[in-house]
Amino acid sequence: MSSPNPPFPPPARFGWLHPRWFIIGFALGLGSLALFGWKISRTDYHPGFTRFHSLISPEGNYYPTLDEMCAIARARCRPDQVLVIVGGNSILLGVWQKAEDVWSKRLQDLLGDRYCVINFAFRGGSPTDGGAVVAEALRNEYPRQILIVNEAPVTNVESFGHGPYRYIFWQGYFGGRLLDAPKREARIREYLRDYPDQRLPVLETRISVWFDAVLHYHDFWNWMTFKYFGTVPSYREEYFPHFLKPRSVYPDPEVDGTDPIYAEQHYPLSSLDAEMRIMRGLLVYYHREADGRWVLSDRSTSDLAMYGDEAFPAPLKKRTLVLISGNSPYYRRLLTEDDRAMVRQSYLDTVAVWRRVGYTAMEYGWDYTAEDFGDRTHLTKFGGWKLAAQVAPEVSAMATRLGYFR
Amino acid sequence: MKTLKALLALVPPPCIRILGAALSLMAGLAVALMFDYLLYRIGLPSKPFIYVSF
Numbered sequence: 001m002s003s004p005n006p007p008f009p010p011p012a013r014f015g016w017l018h019p020r021w022f023i024i025g026f027a028l029g030l031g032s033l034a035l036f037g038w039k040i041s042r043t044d045y046h047p048g049f050t051r052f053h054s055l056i057s058p059e060g061n062y063y064p065t066l067d068e069m070c071a072i073a074r075a076r077c078r079p080d081q082v083l084v085i086v087g088g089n090s091i092l093l094g095v096w097q098k099a100e101d102v103w104s105k106r107l108q109d110l111l112g113d114r115y116c117v118i119n120f121a122f123r124g125g126s127p128t129d130g131g132a133v134v135a136e137a138l139r140n141e142y143p144r145q146i147l148i149v150n151e152a153p154v155t156n157v158e159s160f161g162h163g164p165y166r167y168i169f170w171q172g173y174f175g176g177r178l179l180d181a182p183k184r185e186a187r188i189r190e191y192l193r194d195y196p197d198q199r200l201p202v203l204e205t206r207i208s209v210w211f212d213a214v215l216h217y218h219d220f221w222n223w224m225t226f227k228y229f230g231t232v233p234s235y236r237e238e239y240f241p242h243f244l245k246p247r248s249v250y251p252d253p254e255v256d257g258t259d260p261i262y263a264e265q266h267y268p269l270s271s272l273d274a275e276m277r278i279m280r281g282l283l284v285y286y287h288r289e290a291d292g293r294w295v296l297s298d299r300s301t302s303d304l305a306m307y308g309d310e311a312f313p314a315p316l317k318k319r320t321l322v323l324i325s326g327n328s329p330y331y332r333r334l335l336t337e338d339d340r341a342m343v344r345q346s347y348l349d350t351v352a353v354w355r356r357v358g359y360t361a362m363e364y365g366w367d368y369t370a371e372d373f374g375d376r377t378h379l380t381k382f383g384g385w386k387l388a389a390q391v392a393p394e395v396s397a398m399a400t401r402l403g404y405f406r
Numbered sequence: 407m408k409t410l411k412a413l414l415a416l417v418p419p420p421c422i423r424i425l426g427a428a429l430s431l432m433a434g435l436a437v438a439l440m441f442d443y444l445l446y447r448i449g450l451p452s453k454p455f456i457y458v459s460f
Contacts, residue, residue, distance in 0.1 A: 018430040025434020026441075033442045063450060164451065208449040221446040231443065232450065 037216025087131025326365020
C-alpha cells in the first residue's frame with residue numbers, strides 16, 4: 001500500500017553512487033584497458049602460428065588486427081632474416097593442406113634459416129589484402145622483405161584491398177602506417193565518389209580506427225576471445241554456449257586433400273558445368289586473329305596494366321612476387337584444343353603485363369597433375385610442394401637482385 | 407532490504423562513505439569494461455563474412 005504523502009523529491013535509486021568516484025573508476029578502467037590493449041597489440045599470442053584458419057579469421061567472425069599480425073611477424077622473424085610474407089587467397093592459405101603439410105612450411109624448409117616465411121593469406125583474399133598491408137606497415141622494421149601474392153589470370157586488382165579484409169587496409173591507412181601512394185589515393189577518392197553508399201561506412205571505420213588507436217579495444221578483446229573466452233559467435237560453430245570457448249582451443253580444421261576419403265569431393269559432377277563455365281570465362285577477353293593466335297583485347301590489357309600498376313606503391317613493386325594461379329588439368333582436358341590454347345595464352349599474357357608494370361611474376365600449375373589439385377584451383381599438399389619448389393628459387397633470385405645479402 | 411538498511415545503520419558513517427566510494431569506483435570500472443566491449447562490437451562488421459566475400 002502506498003503512502004498518502006510520498007516524499008518529495010523521491011529518494012534517488014542510485015543515491016549511494018558517488019559521481020566523483022564513479023568517474024574516477026570509469027577513467028581508471030578505460031585507461032587500464034587501453035594500456036593493457038596497447039601491450040597486447042605488441043605481443044604475439046598465437047603460439048605455433050601457421051595461418052589464419054577458419055576459426056581465427058573473418059570467416060569465423062574473428063578479425064585479426066594489423067597490430068596482431070605485425071606482432072606475429074615480429075615474434076618469428078629475426079632482424080637478420082629476410083621476411084617473406086605470403087598474402088593472397090585460399091590457394092596460398094593452403095586449402096586442402098593440413099597445417100603440418102602446408103606449402104608455406106615447405107617453402108620455409110627450402111629457403112632455409114636466412115628467410116622467415118609467414119602465411120597471412122585469407123580465403124577469398126586479394127593480393128592487396130592482409131599480408132600486403134602487414135608487409136607495407138613493416139617496411140621500415142624489415143626493409144629486407146618479399147611479398148608473395150596470387151591472382152587468377154586477367155583479373156584486375158584493387159589497390160586498397162577488398163570485401164571482408166579491407167578493414168586491415170583501413171587500419172593501416174587511417175593509422176598513418178602506409179606509404180603515400182598518389183595513385184592509390186586517387187583510386188580511393190574515385191571509389192568514394194562512385195559509391196556514395198560507402199562514404200558513411202568508411203567514415204565510421206575512420207572514427208573507429210582513431211578510437212582504437214587510443215583505446216586498443218580490438219586487440220584487447222581479440223586477445224580475450226583467442227585466449228580465454230569467445231565473446232563473438234562464430235559462423236562455423238553452434239551457438240550458445242559453444243561459442244564461448246576460446247578460439248585457441250580449436251585446431252586448424254583444414255584436411256589433407258590427398259586422403260582417399262575426400263576423393264569424391266575433388267571433382268564432383270554436380271559442379272562440372274559451373275567449373276567449365278569459369279574455365280571458358282576468359283573467352284570474353286579474347287579474340288582470334290586470322291593466323292589463329294589468341295589476343296587479349298586492348299581494353300583488358302590496359303585495364304590489367306593500370307590496376308596492376310596501382311596495386312602497390314612504386315617502391316614496393318620490386319619486392320613483390322605475383323603468382324598467376326593455374327587450374328586443374330582435370331577440367332583443362334575437357335576444353336577443346338582451341339580453348340586450351342586461349343587459356344594458356346591468358347596465363348602468359350597476365351604474367352607479361354604484371355612484369356611490364358614492374359613486378360616479378362610467374363604462373364604455375366600448367367604442368368601439374370590432377371592429383372596436385374584438390375579441386376579446380378586449390379592445391380593438395382603434392383601441388384603445394386611443387387609450388388614451393390617453383391617459388392623458392394624465384395624468392396632467392398629476388399633477394400639476390402634486391403641486394404639483401406650484400 | 408530492511409535488513410540491509412538495519413545493517414548499514416550499525417556501520418559508522420565514515421565507513422559508509424568509504425564503502426559508497428568503493429562501490430562507485432567499482433561501478434565505474436564495470437561500466438568502463440562494458441563501454442570498451444561496446445566499442446569493440448560496434449567496430450565489427452554486421453554482415454556475415456560469406457555475404458561480403460561472395
